[in-house]
Amino acid sequence: MKLQEKFKELRKNRNAVLATNFYNYETAKGVLMAAKVTNQPLILQLSKSSINYLGLSVAFKLAKSMLEYHRVEGWVHLDHGDSVDLAERCLDTGFNSVMIDASEKPFRENVKITRAVVKLAEKYDASVEAELGYVAKLGQSAASVAFTQPEEAKIFVEETGVNALAVAIGSAHGFYKKTPKLDLDRLSEIERITDVALVLHGGSGIPDLSLQEAIRHGICKINLATEIKDVYMKTLKQVLKTEHKIDLRQVFPPATEAVAALVEKKLSVIQKSDGK
Numbered sequence: 001m002k003l004q005e006k007f008k009e010l011r012k013n014r015n016a017v018l019a020t021n022f023y024n025y026e027t028a029k030g031v032l033m034a035a036k037v038t039n040q041p042l043i044l045q046l047s048k049s050s051i052n053y054l055g056l057s058v059a060f061k062l063a064k065s066m067l068e069y070h071r072v073e074g075w076v077h078l079d080h081g082d083s084v085d086l087a088e089r090c091l092d093t094g095f096n097s098v099m100i101d102a103s104e105k106p107f108r109e110n111v112k113i114t115r116a117v118v119k120l121a122e123k124y125d126a127s128v129e130a131e132l133g134y135v136a137k138l139g140q141s142a143a144s145v146a147f148t149q150p151e152e153a154k155i156f157v158e159e160t161g162v163n164a165l166a167v168a169i170g171s172a173h174g175f176y177k178k179t180p181k182l183d184l185d186r187l188s189e190i191e192r193i194t195d196v197a198l199v200l201h202g203g204s205g206i207p208d209l210s211l212q213e214a215i216r217h218g219i220c221k222i223n224l225a226t227e228i229k230d231v232y233m234k235t236l237k238q239v240l241k242t243e244h245k246i247d248l249r250q251v252f253p254p255a256t257e258a259v260a261a262l263v264e265k266k267l268s269v270i271q272k273s274d275g276k
């Protein structure tokens, strides 16, 4: 099923799909093992820095071939694309979906850039996600956060034709100093007056119950990155304290397993949201 269609189905049934960032073979394998055992679909997403690290075609082929190998229903997505050019290169490579993040630009400019990517993606029959309002990036102060205005969201969706919209409702990238409180009233209003899949960025550090509430109020895609990196690196560092083998194939599996366990838990939380 195309991601655009999946989003429509999720939106109708008030369900969500997990979108996990991955960085290398092991993190990809961990998330796919979790999707496999829970029998859940999954979006494998790559940020620009991960694409630069792995190389665009290697990154894409790794994701695509691993989805096939593990027999998981899933899609490959560009996370936080920062230019039409990058989106186009990803679409050319075969990505099922791209995000164009012009959320730091003025509203009209955001509309214009997003519209250009939607036009482009039509040729590839791919899905497009954009962001309106502003979800704080790692290291940015909460002061620079601007929550999504429902009325603006309605206009933005109508004028751009996006399939998915990232909303700023109180989540932030990375871990939180203080437990975040999501603005569910705002989310409900956005859901009521738009018809696209709403996306929650900054999934790491959000309590399970809040994730479930967000899904019940219209979130169809939950992005998870930091917790994956964190559990992977923590486990690896622990292993390296006692393990002095040079056979890296024996060193990495516990970290891969830890990613799988984390994602398995997240998938069961999402599945239990019971949207209706």
Ligand code: 13P
Pocket: 021, 079, 080, 172, 173, 174, 175, 200, 201, 202, 203, 204, 205, 223, 224, 225, 226, 227
């Ligand atoms: P976290 O790093 O907080 O999980 O956010 C992930 C994200 O939004 C990727 O786009």
Ligand code: ZN
Pocket: 080, 173, 201, 202, 223
């Ligand atoms: Zn994000």
Ligand code: NA
Pocket: 171, 172, 173, 174, 175, 176, 201, 202, 203, 204, 205, 206, 226
């Ligand atoms: Na977060």
